[in-house]
Amino acid sequence: MKKEYKLEYNEIIKDIINNEHFLKTKKDIHHGSSKYEHLLRVSKCSFILGKIFHADIKSVTRAALLHDFFFGTRKEKEENSYLNHPLTAANNAKFYFNINEIEENAIKSHMFHHALLKKIFPFINRKEKAKIKDNKPTSKEGWIVCLSDLLVSVMEVQRYEFSYIANLSYLVLINIVLMKH
Ligand SMILES: [Fe+2]
Numbered sequence: 001m002k003k004e005y006k007l008e009y010n011e012i013i014k015d016i017i018n019n020e021h022f023l024k025t026k027k028d029i030h031h032g033s034s035k036y037e038h039l040l041r042v043s044k045c046s047f048i049l050g051k052i053f054h055a056d057i058k059s060v061t062r063a064a065l066l067h068d069f070f071f072g073t074r075k076e077k078e079e080n081s082y083l084n085h086p087l088t089a090a091n092n093a094k095f096y097f098n099i100n101e102i103e104e105n106a107i108k109s110h111m112f113h114h115a116l117l118k119k120i121f122p123f124i125n126r127k128e129k130a131k132i133k134d135n136k137p138t139s140k141e142g143w144i145v146c147l148s149d150l151l152v153s154v155m156e157v158q159r160y161e162f163s164y165i166a167n168l169s170y171l172v173l174i175n176i177v178l179m180k181h
Pocket residue numbers: 067068085086110111
C-alpha cells in the first residue's frame with residue numbers, strides 16, 4: 001500500500017481496531033486464522049478496490065472491517081449461522097460504532113456470493129434458505145465488500161484450512177502405510 005494510502009487507511013480504522021469489543025474478535029477462529037485478521041484483510045482489500053472504483057472510501061473500509069463483527073463462531077449460535085451472521089454483525093456495528101446506511105447495507109449483503117452458490121449448488125448448507133433478491137448488494141460499496149470477502153476467504157481457506165486438511169490426510173496415509181509394513 002502507498003504511504004499516503006496507509007495513513008488514510010489507518011486514520012479510518014483507528015477508532016474501531018482499538019475498541020475493546022472489536023478486540024474480542026481476536027479470540028475467534030475464522031477460516032483457520034483469527035477473525036480479527038480476516039476483518040483487517042477484507043478492509044484493506046476493500047480500501048484498495050474502493051480507490052480503484054472511486055467508492056466512498058470511509059464507508060467501504062468501515063463496512064468491510066465490521067462485516068463479520070459477531071462474537072463466537074458461525075456454528076455456535078443460530079444468529080451466527082452462514083446466512084444470519086450478516087444481520088447480527090450489522091446490529092452489533094450499529095450498536096457499538098454508529099454506522100451509516102451504506103455501511104449497514106454493505107454488511108448485510110456481504111454473503112451474496114454464498115446465496116448465489118446455493119442457487120447453483122442447492123445441496124450446500126441445505127438448512128438455510130437464501131433468496132438472491134434479499135441478499136443482493138444495493139451499492140458499489142456493498143459489491144466491493146462482498147467481492148473482497150470472497151477473494152480474501154478463498155485465499156485464507158487455501159492457506160490456513162486446506163493445507164491443514166492436506167497435511168492431516170498425509171499423516172493419516174503415512175500411518176496406514178507404516179502400520180501395514
Ligand atoms: Fe461473513
